[in-house]
Amino acid sequence: MSNFLLPGIDLIRKYNKQVPRYTSYPTVPYWQDDISPDEWRERASNTFHACNKTDGISLYIHLPFCESLCTYCGCNKKITTNHIVEEEYIKALEKEWSLYLQLFKEKPVIRELHLGGGTPTFFSAANLAWLLDIIFSKSSRHPLHEFSIEGHPNNTTFEQLQVLYAFGFRRISYGVQDLDEKVQYMINRIQPFSNVAKATAMALKAGFTSINFDLIYGLPFQTVESISKTFHQVLQLKPGRIAFYSYAHVPWKSRGQRLFDETDLPSVENKLQLYLTGKQILNEAGYQDIGMDHFALPGDALYTAYKNGTLHRNFMGYTTCNTGMLVGLGVSAISDAGNGYAQNEKQLLDYYRCLNDNKIPVVKGYFLSKEDERFKRYILDIICGGKAFFSKDDLPVLKEYCFPQLALLQADGLISFNDSMISVINEGHYFLRNICYAVDVVAARSAYSEALFSKAI
DSSP states (O other): OOOOOOEEEEEEEEHOOOOOOOSSSSGGGGGGESHHHHHHHHHHHHHHEEEHTTOOOEEEEEOEESOOTTTTTSOOOESSSSSHHHHHHHHHHHHHHHHHHHOOSSHHHHHEHHHHHHHSGGGHHHHHHHHHHHHHTTTTTEEEEEEEEEOOTTOOHHHHHHHHHHHTTEEEEEEEOOOOOOHHHHHHHOOOHHHHHHHHHHHHHOOOEEEEEEEEEOOOOHHHHHHHHHHHHHHHHHOSSEEEEEEETTTTTOOOGGGGGGSSSOOOOHHHHHHHHHHHHHTTOOEEEEETEEETTTHHHHHHHHHOOOEEETEEEESSSSSSSSEEEEOOEEESSSEEEEEEOHHHHHHHHHHTTTTTEEEEEEEOOOHHHHHHHHHHHHHHHHHEEGGGGHHHHHIIIIHHHHHHHHTTTTTEOOOOOOEEEEHHHHHHHHHHHHHHHHHOOOOOOOOGOOOOO
């Protein structure tokens, strides 16, 4: 795969709009509150039985606790240094899993498992073993299973990694974000490079075969010089994958971000230069662009999936697995049945209350129509493979809502499209979010403001 042409600053300014990140379609702001639990149970059960014995299922477990607040973070988290919370939370996860097992009435075959947060490595090795025993005592592993965890370089231990390896984990993603001391101080995430190197070495020693680093551009006080130094340090450790995310400044959603002085954030031009600097360093080191924000070395499974056209995207980001059924366990976790989404209660007390009442704790979601399912496919195909083929049934809707916007993108040389298909070309690979937004019929029909979302750059 060749590297993409670089966009001009005029295009950057034009398309630096507030648009979704497209980890789902429709995106979360367009979901409904108080969805029908019975309809969710029916859709989840039907999808589970359609895929479990062949493809298996995906399982996401949200572990929300962190010992300190990283002020850039927009995730659902609970800040505490009291580790006694682990036991109560694991018991709640056990109850939620048992409710899904009662619904499915068939032993789950787990193809994909991801522990996310929060900080999953907040949990002790013993409690991680307890949690995974709960999951696998009544399920089996798919022969092609892929298990992963998000780790914090400061608190990941070799004992935790040994436990995870024993249960089949081979992938770990470390939140590095930035290695400059001034930037780390501003985002309240102090982790020396030596900690990252130690955590990486421990994972390799434990037997992990895939390591990802998360890095962010657009943070306060980042400069071209500082981000260059971060990348050259990171490359000493040669992770197979690197996710290079744009900092999403959404202080109306994330209270911690209100602690920033916004004048300390880079301008759009400077932010673009930060990205291009990181991208150039990665490309020169042999990393290839994968979809949005992701880079991988040739030979990595993510790169192979991209080349083979089997790359998938869900709430965990890009993945090599597409099982059709994703079960989300834990506070605020999201499940995806293909034709419906369901999100759990966002507050711990509400989450616990539902489980005490023997209820699957879903509170928000969206049930897709047949038209929604087709447009979901278009957006997934664009964001994973750079092209999509339209159904004739959707032409009236496409012509009314989408083609006028696509024509503007085509005039700028970012896409090529006709009544049958759309293909991303040239600099368009930098504007996948904008291109997907042009095909987002739910958003086009809605009165919701674009101000719900972070900017594209």
